[in-house]
Every structure is written in structure tokens, then in C-alpha cells.
Amino acid sequence: METRGSTEPLFTDIKAVEDCEPTEIESLCVNCGDNGITRILLTKIPFYKEVVIMSFSCEKCGFKNNEMQSGGKVEEKGGHIVLRVASPSDLNRQVVKSDFTSVQIPELEFEIPAQSQKGEVTTVEGIIDRSIQGLEQDQVVRRIQNPEVACQIDTFVEKLKKLKELQTPFTLVLDDASGNTFVENREAPRQDPAVQVRSFARTKEQDHALGIYSAEERGLLEPSDPGRFPLESLESEVLQFRTDCPGCGAPCETNMKLTNIPYFKEVVIMATNCDLCGNRSNEVKSGGGIEPKGLHIEVKVSGVEDFSRDVLKSETCSLGIPELSLEVGPAALGGRFTTVEGVLTAMRDQLTQGGIMFGDSADPDARQKLDRFLDQFDRALRGDMPVTLVLDDPAGNSYVQSLTPPEPDNKLSINKYERTYEDNEELGLNDMKVEGYEES
Template identity: 35%
Template sequence: MSHEECETTVVKDCYCPACQGDKATTTLLLTKIPYFRELIIMNLYCEVCGNRDAQVSFGGSIQDEGQRITLTVRCSEDLNRQIVKSDSATLFFQTLDLEIPRSTQQGKISTLEGILQTTVNQLTQQQAERLRSGDVDNFHRCRAVIDTINRWINNAEIKSENETPGIDNSSDFPFEVILDDPAGNSYIENFQAPKRDPQLTHTPYRRTPQQDAVLGLQPSFDTEKNTEHTDSKALRYKIHACEDERFEPTEKCVPKDEIMSFPTTCPSCRCPTETNMCTTSIPHFQSVILMCMLCSNCGYRSNDVQGNGGAISERGTRITLNVTDMVDLSRDVLTSTTATIFIPEADLEVGGCSLGGVYSTVEGILTQIVGHLETTNPFAMGDSTIGRTGGKVRQEGELSYRFNDFLNKMKAMISGQHFPFQIILTDPLSNSFVGRRSGNSDVSVNERAMRDENLFLEEYERSHAENEALGLNDVMTEHDQLTP
């Protein structure tokens, strides 16, 4: 980090919330954590009363979607996970029926144990006041919460060495911690990075108009109440275009190869802009929807490929590609938002929500995966790689070394230095596609799969869980009839 990036700003004669004087000094540091976000670190010190306060605010952009992270705490080691709680995030402990709101412990980087200890201190400070005011019921509820948290912390400190790692015999475990951040700028450390942590669940969601207002954003066009009660701008366009005729999405309402534009809001600067949409067909595959946006105000650009331009497939598709040379790296690949990519050699699984709809080559997909992993694993860099786990100091740089070894293996695959390896693309809606090798004749997908020694195509019946996740179990078509 350069000297300019670490330059501090000192503001004197600030207001002190403790003594209500104006002799406090605030120090501001604008910096950036590698593979994470821009941060504003603020420290306040009052010479009169000695009050100190430190906060961390996020100086970067608000993410396109909110993020809900659920952690299952199975043992005392999980209390040492590092947590980034932005000033818009809330923490909820279902076992305790306890919520740490956005106004409490704002902009904090700590461990789960540190956040719990701060909660105990804050609750304990008000216990005497609760008794004096006669709020006995609330006093006992708070004491029960304090006692439970203290048992968690004390169990982490006195845990015996002969206990099985990763398993806690205490009846207080397991319990769940839910970190909900509408801005999408909060994180919980992944002990298995870069692999998937089975104790962590990430759920992205669209913000409500109320959440947008709290963040100081104008509610998106999708969430504003309208007389038609539609959820998307594209669907609203189709309704207007087809109000006098039978609804036929692909053929009439969304003409193929014709570019349509509709108004939207830039997720970066929140200024009005336009999104272009076009429906086209991939030969011997199906129709896809191409969407792109370029903001003329700030230059932000994005593109997306939706592989659901036609009807929903009756079966899912699993495509297995054996990458043996540079020609296989140049194959065209279309991944939809419902597809999952699995690379056995790297023990890596990436869901469709991570990359979104992407049309690229094998090399391009792998490059995007590496970039996404570097961006979403802030605890694999810097001081955060040194911590305590289960009362023992972790080997310095252990997480960083493991993460960097993984990235080096992925980059070797991209550069053609690691052959062969396998890519398994599973899509329950059959909206993903792997192209032919250069020089092959123009044949259909099934014929290509039979002739291509490195490409294998398999259709399978979707499970009940997959249908439930896609919302297909609630679709009722028994009484529908086709209109000639």
C-alpha cells in the first residue's frame, strides 16, 4: 500500500458524545483492503474526558443486491471467525432471540467472540438501570442472554485439548448466526476457503423500497408499486405489446434479433439510463436473451445472458468436458443463472448466482471464476490471515498460502500449463451450452457430443429439491388448454 493511500486527515475541535464538549480530535484514514472494499477508518479521542471511539465505514459502492449470510456455529472454534459488519448490517441470534441492529456496533471488523463480548458489556451496563426502573422481566431476559453468551465464550477459553476438533460436547451448540446486510458489504470468514464452507450459506436478495430509502438510494423501477403489479420491466413491455392479442413471448412480443430498450437505474451512480435487450438463437441449441447496459454518466457497464428465451425444458442437462489442450480452452460456453460449474481437479464448485449468465470461452469462464474468488475472499489477505482458532494461534499465512496455491493451480489451467482437467456443467433447466472444437463440422449438440471424444452430454430428471428451488412445484397446468 502506497504512502498516499495511507495518508490521514485530522479534524480538531469535534463534538464528544461522552462529555458533550467540543475538544475531541477525529483522525480519518482512507484506505483499501486488498480483494475487499474501500474503507474509511475513523478514530475519535477526547482530551477532556479520555473517551475513545473507533468506527469503520465503507467508502466504496453499494452492491447491486443485499446479502444474507447464515453461519451454523457447531463448536467453540467457530467463535474465532472474523466478521465484517458494515454500518447497514444486522446480526440475529435465533437461539437467544437477540438482534444486534444496524445502529449498534456499526462498521466493525472483529471476531464473532469479540462481537458477543461487546454485546455482553453493553447489556450489563444497563442492568442496574432496569432494576431501578422496575423493569424486572426485561432484567431477567437480559441476564439469561448474558449467561448464555458467557457460557459460549468461557467454553471457547477452557476447551480441553482431548476434545475432538470441530465437535463440541456442550448443549449450547450448535446455533445459527444470521448476518443481513442490504448493502451487501458484510462478510463472515470462510475457514475452508477457497472451498465451499458447509457451515456458511449465502443468500442474495433484492432490496425492498424501505431498505433502499435507509441506504439513501432511490427505489429501483422493479420494486416501485404500479397498477399492473408486475415484477420486471421486460414483462411490462410484453404486456403492453400484446394487449390486443394472445401472448406468445418469443415470436411476437420479443422479436428475435431486434434490439429493445427500456429505462432502468444505474446501480453505481443511481442515475437514469437504458438497458438494451435482444432475443437471438444459438444454432442447434435454443433462444437466449442478451442484455447490456452502459451508463453515460459514470461509465458503468454490465452484460448478462439469460438462457430462458424459450420454454422450460422437461429435464436437466449435465455436460462433462475434458480439457486436454488449448483448443478445448477456446470452446464457446454459455452458462445460465441456474447452472453449477464443478472442477474435480481443483475441488471447486461455483453456483450460477456467483457469475450470472455468461457467454464466453472456457478460458474466459475460468478467468472470471478466479477474479470472483479474489474479490469475495477478503480474509485470505493481509493481517486477517493470522488469527486464533480454538485457543491456538494459526500458522502465519496458512490461509493465504492455501488460497494462493489454489489460485496458482487455476491460473495454470487458464494458461495451458495444467492438462488435463475436467469441467462438469450441470443445469437443471438445460439453458447452458458448450460449443464445438474448432474445425468440427456444424452439427447438432447430440451429434457433436457423440463425435467429440472430450464432450459428454447427459440428460437427467430434476429432483424435487431442484424443482422447489426453481418454483416449478407450484406451477399448475392441469386445466390449461392450448388455443389454436
């Protein structure tokens, strides 16, 4: 099997398709039973999304087939696209249709039902040609067995062929419950006047056709509490999904787990590990929203038991060590779930990462100051120097484990505070209106 280099991104822009080698797999031909070749290409369509394109060909019998599947998730809403075809360039517009796309031409009262054809990447003219092929497929037998019906189909096929001559404009309507259908926008990124796109909420039947069921339908909700998804159903399960390594861009896996932290809240922990370059990262997201007040936490670190405290640092939390006159902004370390020792080690690593400031060309005095600072930091990491770890989180989504719950911990200080206007501005809260709405 031939594959693309493992250091390349999983999905490649469609403009660069000619520079990419598709994956080739030997597979069974459904027409003659011999082996043919299936070619798979993962690509991105501009102003759309990632798709998986598959093409099969059999050298023995000449059978060919192509198929397209969405490389992303099912959209939250379905998609309804109306295209006015009035020029030859409209016939050449690129069209991506999923398995769940129905196609209509109102002028001919013609419809291709959803799930009657596989998804594909084609053009408007390609949709018409495939429809003609489908109608003509059994015409030889039909003319013998049912001449009247065959004559009607021949008449209709002629009407479809005349559409390509564009004697009069016509309308192409694509309706897709999965929301994964696309018609090329010739005016992108501006709106195309010939294309009308709208979203719609799916019905329960459409959700079921897509394999989407509510938590209650899956039997995951307690009858007495229909509005809440039970945490226990996911706490023991680690979910995995494919992604690209942020370091080298190679395909890798991210593990995700929902965890309930005692005396705090629900959080989502995500960890990514790349086997190719060895890059490892972990990230934590709060399971809830922004808290009403900010949070200021101070923990005194003077012994082994303090280093082992669990710490949840959200992506909005800044860190500090007053004894070392050190402050680290929220963006430096991101969100993570670790220990006090893990936080201190990450802060030190952040300070000693490569750069001209710490290279051979650095000022000798600055280098000496840095060395003295790192010596003090190392003493703190060994427990030889008591320090205070300060976490300040305007969103209120950070946490440090208490060693004496539910009794107060004399080494742990937790205070809530009212956010300033600047804090709310940083969190984007000043532009949000969350109350005072009236029903129209």
C-alpha cells in the first residue's frame, strides 16, 4: 500500500492535489469479482471543509466508481442550497454532495432522493450526466418488456440533455440533512447572487437517518432528571479522535476524558501524543461556563506533600511566585491539569526555552542573573526554599487541591473577587448581553 509521507498534514488543500500521492489499496471489484485498485485522497475544499475522495477502477472489466465522504463531523443543522444555472460557467461549478443529499430540478419536476446515490465531488453538468446514465441504464431491456415506459424515459432524457444547452435557465436544488453539501461560490469570499444557502433544523426522523439519537433515546438519562446528562456514563470512558500534531503536522491521536474534580466541578482533559516527533501536550477545559467572580488562590509550598497537590490551571489563569518576583501570563502555559510540582517545572522550562536572550550571544551580566535566578528556582523545586504559588483566574475556573477537605487547609488560601472592567473586556463579557431579553 502506498501512502503519503507521515510528516504531512492529514488533509491537504485541494489546490495541491496534483502534488500529493493518494493512498492505494487493492480491493475486490463488485462487478467481476477480480481485484481492482481503490485510491483514497484526503483533501480540503476552499471555503468548505475536509473531505475524503475515493476512486475505484478495475483493469480487468473496466468498472469504475468514485465516492466522496465528509472528513468532518455532521453539522448541527441541515443545509438547503438553491443554484440558478444560467451560463456555461454555472454548469462547471464544483458540487460536493453527501450520501444524504437530495437533488431537485423543479422545472422538470425531477428529483433524486437522498441516500439513493453515494456522495461525490462533481459538477452541475456531472449531476445531469449521471442522472442520464442512470435513466438509460436498463433502457434496452425496458424497450422490450415495457415499450411505453421506455418511450417516456427517452423523452425525459432528451429534456435533461437540453438543460446542458441552456436554452432557458433552470434551478438546481440540493437539500442535505447532514449539512455537508457544497456548491462552488464563484464570488468567494463575497456572497454569490446565483447561490442561495440556508440552514434548517433537522427533524427527529432526519437525525435518526444520520445515526444521531438524543441521550434519552440512548437510555443515558434518568427518568427523574430528563434535563441532565449523567457524568458517570462518560467518566470511565476515554474518547479518542484523530488530529494533526501541533509540532510536526503528522497524524496522531488525542485522548479526551470527562472528569469530576471533588469539591470543584466537571472538567474535560485532553492529551495529545505524537509518535513521530515525540511531542506531548495536555489541555484542560472547564465543563461549565465562566464563574460569577474571579478566583485568587495562594498555596504555600514547603514540603513533599505540597508538591503532590493536584492543580487545575485554566487557560485564563496567570501564575506567580512572589519570593522569586516571577509572574507568568495565562497564555504562556495554557490550560492544564497537573500537580504543584508539574506547574513549577513547566514554569522553569518555559523560562529556559531556547532563544537569543539565553544563547551564547547574551550579555554576561544578564546570563549571570539568569543563572542565579535558576539556582533559586531549583532550590524551590527541591523543597529547600519555601515559596508561594499564586494562581489568579478572572474566569474562576482554576483549582488547587486541599489536603484537609472539608476542613480549612492552613497552607491554602482561596478568595473570590469582583472582576474589573478590564477583566471582563479580556474575557469578552462586556460585549455580551445575557439578561433583559423580552419575547417578541
